[in-house]
Amino acid sequence: MVTNVPGPSAPFYLLGARLLHSYPMVPLFSNQALGIALFSYADGLYWGVNADWDALPDVHEFVEAIELGFQDLYGAATAARHSRRPPRAARSAASRRAVPAPILVGAK
Helix, strand or coil, X not given: CEEEECCCCCCCXXXXXECCCCCCCCCCCCCCCEEEEEEEECCEEEEEEEEXXXXXXXXXXXXXXXXXXXXXXXXXXXXXXXXXXXXXXXHHHHHHCCCCCCXXXXXX
16 A cells, blocks of 8 residues: 655644654555555655565565665756756846746637
């Protein structure tokens, strides 16, 4: 089972103490060997992996592969974002230009 639970974007507090992390847990039902849950909280994404160790004794390798995959995705996204950004002088000049009105295709 894989599930994604969107959580709050703002942090929670209890008696002035901030909740730093919140990890989800998926219960395993009969004939189920793996449960994966994602929970977003305060601009973070938290993973919970629950497995039947008899059926998946190498689940730690699966979790490590997820971590490495996300590191690769983050690196690729960061590189792509930085390669598309114009130089600082060009960005400031572009931000001073007027933005044209949108063109509506097929509007009457």
